Amino acid sequence: MKVHFETERLLIRPLEPSDAEAAFRWCGDPRVNTYMIYPLYHRVEDVRAWLEGRDADDPDNYDEGIVLKATGELIGSGGMRYHRERNAWEIGYNLRADQWGHGYTGEYLTALMDVIRRSRPIEAIDGIFAAENSKSRRVMEKLGMVWVRDTGYEKLDHSETFAAKYYRRNLPQPAELCDICGRIEQTRAGRNPYFVRELETGWVVLGDHQRFEGYTLLLCREHATELSQLAPDFRAAFLRDMALTAEAVESVFRPDKLNYELLGTGRARHMHWHIYPRREGDTPKPGPVWQVPDLNDDRWRPSAEKLAEMREALGQELDRLCGK
Ligand SMILES: [Zn+2]
Numbered sequence: 001m002k003v004h005f006e007t008e009r010l011l012i013r014p015l016e017p018s019d020a021e022a023a024f025r026w027c028g029d030p031r032v033n034t035y036m037i038y039p040l041y042h043r044v045e046d047v048r049a050w051l052e053g054r055d056a057d058d059p060d061n062y063d064e065g066i067v068l069k070a071t072g073e074l075i076g077s078g079g080m081r082y083h084r085e086r087n088a089w090e091i092g093y094n095l096r097a098d099q100w101g102h103g104y105t106g107e108y109l110t111a112l113m114d115v116i117r118r119s120r121p122i123e124a125i126d127g128i129f130a131a132e133n134s135k136s137r138r139v140m141e142k143l144g145m146v147w148v149r150d151t152g153y154e155k156l157d158h159s160e161t162f163a164a165k166y167y168r169r170n171l172p173q174p175a176e177l178c179d180i181c182g183r184i185e186q187t188r189a190g191r192n193p194y195f196v197r198e199l200e201t202g203w204v205v206l207g208d209h210q211r212f213e214g215y216t217l218l219l220c221r222e223h224a225t226e227l228s229q230l231a232p233d234f235r236a237a238f239l240r241d242m243a244l245t246a247e248a249v250e251s252v253f254r255p256d257k258l259n260y261e262l263l264g265t266g267r268a269r270h271m272h273w274h275i276y277p278r279r280e281g282d283t284p285k286p287g288p289v290w291q292v293p294d295l296n297d298d299r300w301r302p303s304a305e306k307l308a309e310m311r312e313a314l315g316q317e318l319d320r321l322c323g324k
Contacts, residue, residue, distance in 0.1 A: 001062050007111045010104060011067040014056055015077055019065060020048035022074040031097045035130040039157045060084075062116065066095070066108055075099045079112055080125065087225065088124035088168065089116070091143070100135065106142045121177060121268075124170045124229060128153060130162040137165070145169040148231050170222045170229060178268035180219055187219075193304070196311050197318045201238040204245050204318065206310055207274075209300040212289060214253030214277040216314065218245045225269040227262070242273045248317040252310075253277045259289065 002014040015023070026032040027041040027050075041047050056063070062079035078093025093105050116122055127145055129136035130153075145167040154161045186192045187203050196204040199218070207215035218241060227235050246258055255277030264271050276289050283291055294300070302310065 001059055002056055003062065003064060003112075003115055005111060005115055006069070007107050009069055009102075010108055010111075011069050012064050012108060012112070013067060015051055015054075015063070015065040017048050017051045019074055020044050020051055023047050023051065023077065026076060026094045026096045029097055032094055035133050035136070035162060036094065037153060037156050039155065039159070062112060063092075064112075066093075066104065068099070068104075075104070078105070078108075080109070080116065083126070086124070086126065086229075088126040088229075089113075089122055090126045090128070091140075092127075093139075103142070105139050109139075109143060122171055123223065123225070123268075124168055127167045128164050129167070130164050132163075137167075140167040143169060146231055168229070168231070170224045178223060178270050179265045180268070180270035180272055181223055184219055184221075193307060194311075196315050199241040199244070199318075199322075201234060201241045202272075204248075204314070206302075206307065206314070209296045209298075210302050210306075210310075211292060211295050211297070211300040212276050212278065212282060214249050214255065214310070214314075216245060216249045216275045218242050218273040218275070220271050223268070223270050225264055225271060227271075242275075244318070244321055245273070246275050248314055248321055249275050249277060252313045252317050256280055 003012065005012050021044055024041060024044045024047045027047050030040055033040040054063070060082040063077060063081070064079050065074050066076040066078070067073065068075050076093060076095035076099065078091070080089040080091050082089050091109055093109070095105060113122055113125070125143065125145065127136070127140045128151060129140065131150070146169065148166045148168045151164045151166045152161060153164050183192065183205070184203060187195045187205065192205065194205045194208060196206060196216070202221045203219045205217050205219060207217060209215070220238060222230060222234070224230055230238060242260070246260060250258055257278045259274070259276040259278055261274045262271055263274055283289065285291065289295060
């Protein structure tokens, strides 16, 4: 996409074929190229050919020129590209070597995220960098990204392969986009009467409608859609918290069986566990709870007194299981 905007120290604008000479100062610099997948450029004409041949209007790709306001010089390029299969924006950039170490990349990418968000949501940002490239690691850490897994990549011409790190940041969505984030905000502000306990990876809340007595949810602290989007340690802790919540529900509400379901809500699909205590003959025909037509009927809202009682019992049991 072609965008124009300013940050404190930078002017962001589309790259043009006439930028070839300026761009050659990083495209042709072995220091900048060390960890890049594209081969080193040896001629300005080849940079111009690249600039002429690229699709600058791709709505899933923001690859812009970075101009230093103080001097008017084009000092680098890059941006973010959307990857549909992982619903994430991957960051990428090149900066002239004499401009490293001033935080320009972070300044640009932070502002770019705001620009993209005006037209579409950003649920996650991703970055892959060579394990030995500590400069890129610092850029990603400053953007709030954390290690997800080790990986590797190869230069396009197969001349070299690198051990690499895959970093990610899942971004909370504005409450109007995500019911669950909205509910979490309400809980944090002490305005959710269904709130039971805060665990390491999320919030335990009772369901609004108690057609199945003891119906409880665990809202994931991260605005993520799938378990695969969570960092391994966090994911393991999230699953542990789910098992713990289920155990507390089981011992307080004494069902014949628990149903566990990890669902998302609305467009934002913020995952959350539904834990439904099930009892013999509790649905018109055997099967999941969703067949019940009045599942969310207001007559299943517990009274304030009943709610307080359930909250108390479940909270105490969670405390006991957590060793508190
Ligand atoms: Zn959310």
